[in-house]
Amino acid sequence: MGAFERSRTYDYIIVGGGTAGCVLANRLSTDPAVEVLMIEGGGEGRGFYVDMPLGLAFLIGRPQYDWLYKSDPEPYLNGRQMPLPRGKMLGGSSAINGLIYVRGHAYDYDHWAQLGNRGWSWESVLPYFKRSEAFQGLPLEAHGREGEWAVCDPNVRWEALVAYRQAAIEQGIPAAEDYNSGDNEGVAFFVATIKNGVRHSTAKAFLEPVRNRSNLTVVTGALVDRVTFDGKRASGVLFSLDGQVQEARAGREVILSAGAYSSPAILERSGIGAPEVLAKAGIEVRHDLPGVGENLHDHWHIRVQHRLSNTHTLNTRGGTRLGRMLLGAQYLATKKGPLGGSPTLLGAFLKANPDAPAPEIQIHVSGSTSPSFGGAMHPFPGITSSACILRPESRGYCHVAGRDPSVQPHIVHNFLKEDADREILIGSIEAVRRIAASSAMARFQPEEIAPTSAVRTRDEMLDYARQTLNTTFHPVGTCKMGRDHMAVVDDRLKVHGLSGLRVVDASIMPVITSGNTQAPTVMIAEKAADFIREEKAEAQAA
Template sequence: MESKQYDFVVVGAGSAGCVLANRLSEDGRYSVLLLEAGPVDNYPWIHVPIGYGKTMFHPTLNWGYTTEPDEGIAGRRMYWPRGKVLGGSSSINGLIYVRGQAEDFDDWAAMGNPGWGWDQVLPYFRRSEDQERGEDAYHGAGGPLAVSSVHENHPLVEAFISAGEQAGFPRSEDFNGASQEGVGYFQLTTKNGRRCSSAKAFLRPARQRSNLTVETNAQTNGLVIEGNRVLGVRYRKEDTDFTVHARREVVLSAGAINSPQIMELSGIGDPEILKEAGLPVVHPMKGVGRNLQDHLQARIISRCTQSITTNDDLASMVRKARIGLKYLLFRRGPLAVGINQAGGFVKTNDADSRPDIQFHFGTLSSDKPGAPVHEFPGFTLSSCQLRPESRGEVHVASNDPYEYPRIHPNYLSEEKDCEVMIAGFRLSRRILEKPAMQPFVAEEHSPGRDIQSDDEILDYLRRDATTIFHPTGTCRMGRAEDDMSVVDARLRVHGLEGLRVADASIMPTIVSGNTNAACIMIGEKASDMILEDAAEAVCNQAASA
């Protein structure tokens, strides 16, 4: 079959990939192909904010990865949902809009990545944003991505925020403003009570452009490489294999699991890993698949003294009907917001310069995220370490492109991580013990008050802590002389022409918070750099002609 050609081929229609498809095709000059392994995003529960409970284990919309047994969490395997649908994980996530701390990005720049400091990335956050509260120095209005506030206050959420203040933490009206520190309501990527995924925000407005082609159910299984240049992509759709060529560049935006997997399947990676998997060594790169980071959370589940929780709503046919009707008529109520409506960013040590713990507060409880809720009134407060020092790996298991890669998170493998997680757990308890919260706390259901010492808490963390679904860092951005870096500051793969990576995998260090907003920013910044380099190439060709 004759290969089709496009100027740009973008692999992965997730948080960054949809941005790239929009921006690269915007002026009509270049042809763009966007490949997505999953289907279109027409499953109704994708678009209902609380509906991610329906997609977390969905066999079609979700890759449904499971990690390898991890010594740091008592040999457990961890379930890692990742979006496999237009919008990627932005179509199945918790909708929380948090960018991270300014220092995160200044740290990236200090690691040898010019142009990635806070002052340089803030304009891209603002460009993408349609902030419900309006434009200011930190926020944009009129962009594709809707960002809105929680419009209805819940007594449990109000009690949590007040208890946080009683514990000594300031109330925050904006975690993405001048300072991240404090407790308060999250903002969400919603509009009029509907999810605003990257697909809805960026891809849907661009779908009718004649120069943009979107292929769904098309799984990329390798790159076409000749010498030191990537020429195109191999993919499978409906049991048929295709090859497509890129006149200018291929951009991997398949995420922290799939982008390194595609590179290794193409012979780009650590020679020892490739040889063990039966793959040829085309371009040696030790850093591919390494530097894996994730946020681990410790949950405290409380039984509530009043039947006002989401558990109670779901247990009553009358209350469920009332909630459904309210959503259908007004796009309001529990269905219009995510599970975690509020949270906070705090310091475990007053000597710290910035928060190192994030709280998530939800008005429901279950044995694990996404599982059926408890039969009793319950709510959950979780804490996670924002900048873990533990590093994991993800690598191909074999040369079969359809076999899932092996994921080794290496949670809690660094002593610092254990210390901060224990401190965060103690801060959660401190908030729950404050006067504002006490009228609602019947008892601590899990782990229970018999868990008190540092050793007991750490043992609980190893047995029960769960991911918050933020894998990053596996194609790390850095200097060429650093043999563990994969891409340069313009996201070009070191030593190869025609290939970039633009997604969560390029983060040298994980951002201090939820990762979706930062991934969208990466897509925005990458699109500008790609277009700048394309324009420069045209000028150089004209000058040499």
């Protein structure tokens, strides 16, 4: 691995060493004839809690690992400002997330294709999911085994969650053999990006094995300001490193992989966006592109919690100092046990409307409860059902506050703006309550402690949601792919109206996928790498 040289022109500059960036760095540097520079704003991301799957509670909210973004007051949540965790290290949010591997539903990608995005149907993207995957389990047709990224069942079970699965089946939710096969409807224990008991972020899977390539340069702790241009062609980027402004030059492409909050902000600081937004921030317009920073949406969830009897969960196993010591000793000795599993172990995908083309609700079930999200656990056994709305209709925005790259953008999601989202919210709480009341759960005597059984009416449920609703950390859509006037990139992820500039991360999703967004983001990067290599070959052949 080389060091950054101002005098060198790199073929490709990747802005962001996160979930997508690490995949691109691997794939593009496979060709020894190209020079690749990847610039990451955070650090190396090393540490015990980064490696330990259940360590994310020690990462979120810490400036060493988290960008500490915060929303502007959310107008439909009583003006609450919400913390918006984003990974600040190599691997990005794949290094601080819940590790769950979910592709979504075939409908999601077929819908993208129907919107005019050629080559993004489920049939087209499935090979890219399989390419990166090292699936550790019984052979399944939809999975790959030869890739770099470990996907496994962490095999952590609490008896209450086993019973919850049976209760969901009693309520008509089918058992899912493989929720990543294109049809995710059903209930199943999640598979996760864990290898030998250690978090397998994209930095570990894709970057570390190739870090010594002489044609790959990785710079950390470098904050990118903006893209530079030669006319309408991206020529490089300006960034700060150790207090000094540096310029890196790109011979072929600049690729923004900074995520759904930072990629649009970099575009806007570069003068690319809606003229009225840029004018408000004091930025001169280089290229009028009104969709930059718009179409922000995210999965959000509402927590329904139950106190249990006659059993143990993580609360009782890890709620005391001795219990935590025993769990830690088990993990250190074996890399197994609750600390070696994902925070959410069981998932159910279900429809609120039986005529819906795909599930609209995902219930993440964990073997613990706490008074506040991420807070200390209750001193009694319990489970949390986080009901996540899979295809929200509410849309928000992410726009720069000014020229300074160290100032976070204005972020508003407009959670609960649309009535359709509010209706599905009500349906999700009711679905969890039906599961908890099923005979399979009876021996645990579940008692609802949040929102509590006293919260019954629609207005009471909505009031609870406005006070407690949280992001599921899946922001997408702010540089959406498409052909309409609000699209930012085309179906090969090139920024409309410019050359040498591409966006490759979750911001390009025109509509969010029906599940966690980590796996789709890796797929997007795999597909983009093929686009880039194909176009290089075509240019050389011309």
